[in-house]
Amino acid sequence: MSPRELIVLGTASQVPTRYRNQNGYLLCWDDQGLLFDPGEGTQRQFLLAGVAASAITRICLTHFHGDHCLGVPGIVQRLSLDGVAHRVVAHYPASGREFFARLRHAAVFHEVADLREEPVAGDGTVASGPFGCLEARRLDHPVESVGYRLVEPDGRRMLPERLTWFGIGGPRVGQLQRAGHLEVGGRTVTLAEVSAPRPRQRFAFVMDTRLCEAAFALAEGVDMLVIESTFLGPDADLAATYGHLTAAQAARVATECGVRRLVLTHFSQRYDDPVRFHDEAAEVFDGDIVVATDLARIPVPARR
Incomplete structure (x- = not known):
């Protein structure tokens, strides 16, 4: 069985920097590969990370701001170029069907991959199988945005x-x-x-949002929470205006929800010292904090 880990493909927000690509996160979960929010450059980040497009089984978009979806055309075309034989399912907010269609057919190519679209129309389960249950909930952002939660089945x-x-x-x-x-x-x-009963592992992915009930619901009791922390505390007003979180607010979610490993990401280009995000979060959350870096591999914590 493959290790359960998060391969970080990009950690920037609105624009990339010299050291941070735009968003991109591949969750390796047994035989599944869930690609979250592929921004620009994701196809190249796959190469640098040593991961093949065939690792992808699902594409999960939280919303249609460019830093979360402009890598879709390259990924979709790569699936066909590499002749990926298995079906790949794409989830995204249903209100963005037109945007996904544009991204999927952004350029001329010979489409042979089996890509099935399953838009997210509301809160609840969007997929289930031997891998577990994938849920989605609507977050609080200026455009429709959803977060995802993956829970494996009960086991022994x-x-x-x-x-x-x-x-x-x-x-x-x-x-x-x-x-x-x-x-x-x-x-x-x-x-x-x-x-004996085997504790279920849980994972949550929360991107662009203000503090809201859905963020807490998605993070409840998870082993790993990947969450945006675009701003630092002194810029909390900007965070609220643009529909984002500070590192302290992300840490509050982790604390109140009993998260085991907190992964901070989606950093504004205005900050050049990642340690500040860790230090701000640590004032609120006394658990395991990871400030994500491009191409890092972050394991899902072992079962309790």
Whole structure:
């Protein structure tokens, strides 16, 4: 099973800088690759990160400001150029259907990839499967913007000592997991007797927004929260005006929601010292804080 990690492709906001590409985040979640908000230059960042377009299984856009979507044309065309064989699903606010259509067909190319559009029409589940449940909620931004939350299914952890006690091993373990029970030596052994509940892992992605109920709902109890912190405290008025968060406000969400790892990103080009974001957040949140940098690989915390 592949590691669950976030590959950071870009961390700038409105414009890129010498050291920060525009947005782009690939969440590797077992056999899934969820590409969030590919901004300009994302295709090249994939190359620098050593990741192939075939890693993408879903494209999740929060909204249609350029720094969150202008990389879509290159990514869509790359899927066809590389002959990606599996279906890729695109989620985005339903109000932006026209914008996505323009991005998808921004230039002439031979489209052979299987790209399916599944717009987000309201709060709730947008996809589910063995990977878990992908949810979306509308945020508070001048244009329609949604955040995403991924929660894996309930699971169980096998207890080796209990399996040994009942004399169960090899392929029979899989049989027990699939059926929920197994006949052993004239008695029925249930899955509950040889396993324990496995804590679900949760991930949330919250971009352009003011503080709002939806941001807290998405972040509730997650192992990793990737959240915008465009501004610092002294510019809180600007943040409110343009529909953004400060580092302290992002940290407040993490604190009140019991987040384990807080990943700050989407930094305004007006700031040149990333340490300031960490220091401001640390005054509010005493957990694990990561100030995202381009091409970083940030693991989802191991289960509790």
